[in-house]
Amino acid sequence: MYFKLSLRNVRKSLSDYTLYFLTLTFGVCMFYVFNSLEAQEVMLSISLSMLEIMHTITKLMNGISIFVSLILGFLIIYANNFLIRRRKREFGLYMTLGMSKHNISRILLCETLIIGVLSLAAGLLMGLFLSQGLSVITARLFEIDMSGYRFIFSLQAFWKTILYFGLIFLIAVSAGTLSISRHSLIELINASKHNETPAVKKPAMTLTLFLLSVLCIGIAYAMVLKYGIATFDRKIVIEGILGSIGTFLFFASLSGAMLGLVQKKPSFYYKGLNLFIMRQINSRINTTYLSMSFICLMLFVTIGIFSTGMGMTGVLNRGYSGVIPFDxxxxxxxxxxxxxxxxxxxxxxxxxxxxxxxxxxxxxxxxxxxxxxxxxxxxxxxxxxxxxxxxxxxxxxxxxxxxxxxxxxxxxxxxxxxxxxxxxxxxxxxxxxxxxxxxxxxxxxxxxxxxxxxxxxxxxxxxxxxxxxxxxxxxxxxxxxxxxxxxxxxxxxxxxxxxxxCRGNSAAMQDALTVQLDALIGEGRLPFKEGCVTRNMVQAVMGGSKAIIAFFAIYVGIVFLITSAAVLALQQLSEAADNRQRYEILKKIGADDALIHRTLFKQIAIYFLLPLSLACVHALVGLKVANDVVREVGSLNALQNTLATALLILLVYGAYFLATYYGSKQIMLKNGQRHE
Amino acid sequence: MAEILKVSNLEKYYGNKDSLTKALDQVSFSVAEGEFAGIMGSSGSGKTTLLNCISTLDSVTSGSIMIRGQEITGLKSRQLAKFRGSALGFMFQDYNLLDTLTGFENIILPLTIHGIPAAVATAKVEAVADRLEIRDVLAHYPYEMSGGQKQRVAAARAIITDPALILADEPTGALDSKSARRLMESLDRLNRNLGATILMVTHDAFTASYCQRILFIKDGKLFNELIRGEDTRKEFFSKIIDVVTLLGGDAANVL
Incomplete structure (x- = not known):
């Protein structure tokens, strides 16, 4: 019976939280794809040097995977908490019907398991097919042929994915159960009535904080521009800390400061629903500035990774035949x-x-x-x-x-x-x-x-x-x-x-020579160490650097991007219910549907644009400096890369935004009908 | 006096062919300009459905509703919103104030939606606030106000657009007796001094005793009509109690 109840709940919430589910699925998919790299070697005709590089890349991706799983784990736990918080009243109802907290935990466990198993299965399936494509990319990056197509399934990556995500889901369930058992029945029942008291800050205080944040960010920018980021030292740490603190303060004080400024201009503030939108954002940013700041920083990293990554591979891509004239x-x-x-x-x-x-x-x-x-x-x-x-x-x-x-x-x-x-x-x-x-x-x-x-x-x-x-x-x-x-x-x-x-099969010949020389060097019978450079080696190093940069950019960049967008979407969708009441009131006092839709659109757009805008400004400064670094290796066509990055982010982020907008609209519409 | 509201043969059915509920059954009445009319009935009698139909929040099954001579049952959603904003003012039992806005902003919102310039709107809000004695809570948020203050802010928002008709749904429902009395006195003054036309739904006899005329509704049909005439409020109150008793309401419905 509990399972049935859970299943129905999942089905109900799946339609509301499709975005979360899709994000999770895609995250699992990426995780599998980049952990199955090793298995893909069989598809490629690669030399010994490349094999070595591939092993390095595999190790590197394994390391990054831990980091990625932390990020996705954060998303899952965050989302899970969010969903539970929104459903406290429902759990309270179960309890008034005589269900024990233990049973509710069981329902919760069931639900998380169902969602987990579904997204894991879907993600693995998607990953299975996408990983076939990754081999093609790898072959392109190394400028080698594929030795023949073979369908690849990496058992190791399969189990690793299940293990990692299983653990994450378990942690998420425990955290969720804990938050239920901490509350009394009356708190659960009244959860939806609980009025979130906005942290009323004195305008002067908000303005000071805002100026302080601008100062912090400004100093960080100035330091970055002056000292650059070429060497990793204490300055970079200080720049990072200053920039982060500035970002947090910025979002903590932004809406308050904006509100203060806009209120001084009544002809704008008291126009249409402007004052409502401003208040909506102000009321929420007090509670969401933390996530907003994190999202901003993550987007900043994404933009940085994408455009420098694209620039670097572009530089490395410009053909290196001149560098290796001989085998x-x-x-x-x-x-x-x-x-x-x-x-x-x-x-x-x-x-x-x-x-x-x-x-x-x-x-x-x-x-x-x-x-x-x-x-x-x-x-x-x-x-x-x-x-x-x-x-x-x-x-x-x-x-x-x-x-x-x-x-x-x-x-x-x-x-x-x-x-x-x-x-x-x-x-x-x-x-x-x-x-x-x-x-x-x-x-x-x-x-x-x-x-x-x-x-x-x-x-x-x-x-x-x-x-x-x-x-x-x-x-x-x-x-x-x-x-x-x-x-x-x-x-x-x-x-x-x-x-x-070399004569005949050149790659094999080069490998044979390398092996012979390595053996002699190992025995100490050859006086030179690095004097022998084969085409294989250079190709492996060049292709390897390209692959590392490209894989890193795709893996981390995309996971960051979809995680940030998903958190934003989740917040907006789950708050659509709260907003429904407010928009209903607006309707009663004479706002027509078109105006209400416009207002909803603006509100969600501002939420999505705020972190993105600051991230873009951060990235502009960061990229200018990064460009100077890369310039020493090769010149970046910065504008083109930035445009390509912008396009990609616009597509993914925009898709999440639109899905959130239409989702919110639907939630309001649906509840409105139920209301009758 | 001119007719502000004319309801004729109004019907509202819920459900489908198999189980039909007649929430409103052949209801006809009218409200004249400057009148303070009340609708009384027990829970489930259809009084809120009636109000929702008049306020264009709900559609009707058949019949006609004319406000200031305009038929509103056939209006499109766009026109409806416009009509609601300009001709009607609302008050609800749970105030329906926006929790994120201050009192002042709550009151001014209907004006900004209709594109009234900020300067004009601000002056208007202040004038209304004076009349309802809520000047000192204008800067507060709803959660910082008492129930009575909230309801008076809601009343201010309801009359700010100078509507032809103010619709009040159990305005004293969530108030203590003292606040309820104060609110009703405010509404009474609005009606007498400004000539505001008010249609109020309530099941509370004390609240109803401020009206000049009361329509009783039972199981979706008009049941009785009481006119205060030259009666004092006390006399009118006991007449209401009599009808409520006749209606079959139990003690809980009386006070």
């Missing part, structure tokens, strides 16, 4: 030859490839040649905000030179056109042009305006075309100089290098 490149310091070193250790590279080229990077002896030698010519074009930083860090780095014949031999190995260089010409090579638009324009300016370089007193003309593709994999040199062979006579070798493309 394998080996580098050893000094005049040594990697080939010879390997041969001594018993590695025959002929096992892996047919054609090789061995060459050296040189240091010019007759004068100091640094990155600054080039950059100081165009120093006035450096971006103002980090010019000093560039001068300090980049200028002293050495500018290595490579012989033209070596360069052309490497080009031949790649079946590319050789470079033609006059006797008094040099060429500039930089494989990082694509990373930073600012840097690119500076260098182009340098070579475009008849760049000249004097080497040992002889003037050389710098070729106007920048060589944008590298000659070794993942070089750490910003720029390298290609010089006529004659110049090499005045140089000392600083790095010995060897490049080749």
């Amino acid at each position: 394998v490149s080996l580098e050893v310091p000094g005049a040594d030859d990697p080939w010879a070193l390997l041969a001594q250790s018993g590695v025959d590279l002929q096992d892996y490839a047919d054609d090789f080229h061995r060459f050296h990077f040189y240091r010019y002896d007759l004068q100091a040649l640094t990155q600054g030698t080039i950059l100081k010519e165009v120093a006035d074009l450096l971006p103002e905000e980090n010019a000093q930083d560039i001068v300090d860090r980049l200028f002293p780095q050495a500018l290595d030179v490579v012989a033209l014949s070596d360069y052309n031999a490497l080009m031949q190995l790649r079946d590319k056109q050789p470079l033609a260089l006059g006797g008094s010409e040099v060429a500039l090579m930089s494989q990082f042009l694509w990373v930073d638009a600012d840097f690119q324009s500076i260098i182009e300016e340098y070579v475009g305006t008849d760049g000249r370089l004097s080497l040992g007193g002889t003037p050389y003309r710098v070729q106007t075309e920048i060589l944008s593709e590298g000659i070794v994999n993942d070089s750490d040199h910003l720029m390298t100089l290609i010089v006529p062979d004659a110049v090499i006579a005045d140089c000392t070798a600083v790095t010995g290098a060897l490049c080749f493309n």
Whole structure:
């Protein structure tokens, strides 16, 4: 009988709280999808290096999952408490009919279980299908092929999801039961009559608080803008704390301060139902400012994650073929030859490839040649905000030179056109042009305006075309100089290098080489450690960073977004019953349906917009700073990313808003009919 | 005197074919301008249904209701809202004040809904507040007022638009006897000094004794009519008691 009662209650409340149910389902779905990553490896043809990265990502996602489950747990417990609070009267009624508190707890347990099982089942089912799609995304991010489609079911993720959410539901039920048993019957019965006394604050006090909040936020902004967020230190903590306190104070005092201001303008305040809307929001914000502040901060994080995430993957996405010109490149310091070193250790590279080229990077002896030698010519074009930083860090780095014949031999190995260089010409090579638009324009300016370089007193003309593709994999040199062979006579070798493309199944060959070298290094029989860079490794690292950023953004961003929207929706929907009475009164004193709908729309819109607006302002400041950080790795097309983020948030948040509006309208309508 | 309200052959049925409840059965009466009329009846007699029909909150099954010569049973919802706002004023047993608004804001709301400029509206609220002696509670919220104060604020809100007809549903129902007396005196003054037309539903004989005319309703039908004429309130009160006894009401209905 209890089960039947619970079932009916669930069915009744499900129609009222569809949004909550859907959010929960989607949360479970995300949880399953990102915990089933490991199982998806079978779908992809991946190298050893990628496998390693994938394991790292899996571990990272597991860590994030704990955090996500905390957030979703908060949502569930919050929602559950909310639903119980709204139903105290109903529970009181059960008790007057002779039900014991113990029995009510049983009903509650049943209900939560039904909702839990339903959303878990629905979420898992959805996750099962969505996780198939995630493999496609992973393959795209790593720029690899799928080895063939296979339907994937991760038993581990399945049980993990059930365990985590089972626990959360249990905690939610206990919390709910506790709140029932704390109250006496008379309190339960009169729960709906209990008038929420708004915390009457003195206007002066509210205004002071409001100014204080603006001050806090202002200081936090100023600090962020001044010191940036590149390094994690005490300043960031202070900025965070100041910003959070400011946000809380802001919402605690906002409506009061607004009310005070608007009341001074009677022609607006006493117009239509404006005064009613203002009072509605004021009466509620006193009790909801905490959740509002949390929602604002969560939205801020969401916006931040989405737009920086999008920017970063965008930067990483801009093709990295120039960074990995060969399947394998080996580098050893000094005049040594990697080939010879390997041969001594018993590695025959002929096992892996047919054609090789061995060459050296040189240091010019007759004068100091640094990155600054080039950059100081165009120093006035450096971006103002980090010019000093560039001068300090980049200028002293050495500018290595490579012989033209070596360069052309490497080009031949790649079946590319050789470079033609006059006797008094040099060429500039930089494989990082694509990373930073600012840097690119500076260098182009340098070579475009008849760049000249004097080497040992002889003037050389710098070729106007920048060589944008590298000659070794993942070089750490910003720029390298290609010089006529004659110049090499005045140089000392600083790095010995060897490049080749593998024969046959390249990825497998690279893996085999890596394994062989790793074994030798492990035995201490090979003198170089990080000199060997394979295409596999770079692809894995690049794809891995993209995957981490993208997954993090999708996972945390979406969970934050739907949780905040769901909490707002829940509050508004559950208060629709209270509002119904008020709107009924408005109807009696002459407000027509259109006006009432408009008022309801405005009221809910303001509730949804308040936290979003402050979050946007926070994000604007945050993103400006984040942009500067990312700029060092690559330039973000900030506007485009922000627009894309805005669109996404608008869609999800807007959908929740509309659902809330129509839901509230329906609750009012439905109750109105019942009333007759 | 002109007729403000004319109800003819009003019928209101609830339920379906199988179980039909005639909440109102062929009710006809009229209220003249400046009159203070009462409707009495025991619980379930149909008096609140009658008031809801007149106040356009409920639809009628058949019959006609004319207010100031306008037929209101066929109005569309938009027109209804407009009509309610301009021609009718309401008072309820549970006050129906908005708990989030101050007294002042509660009273001014019907004016702002109808687009009256703030300055005009403010002056009007103050004038009405003076007349009902609630000036000092204007800044208070409903939960800071006594029942009597709340009901007088509700009365102020009811008359602020100068309605043709004020409809009061058990206005003293939730008040103690002292507050009830004060409220009725206020309504009496509104009626005498300002010529407000009031139609009040009550089952309390003392409250009803302030009326000039009382219609008795029983099981959905008009049962009797009492006119105060030149009687003192006390004499009128005992006449009401007589009818209530005749109606079959028990002691609980008398006082």
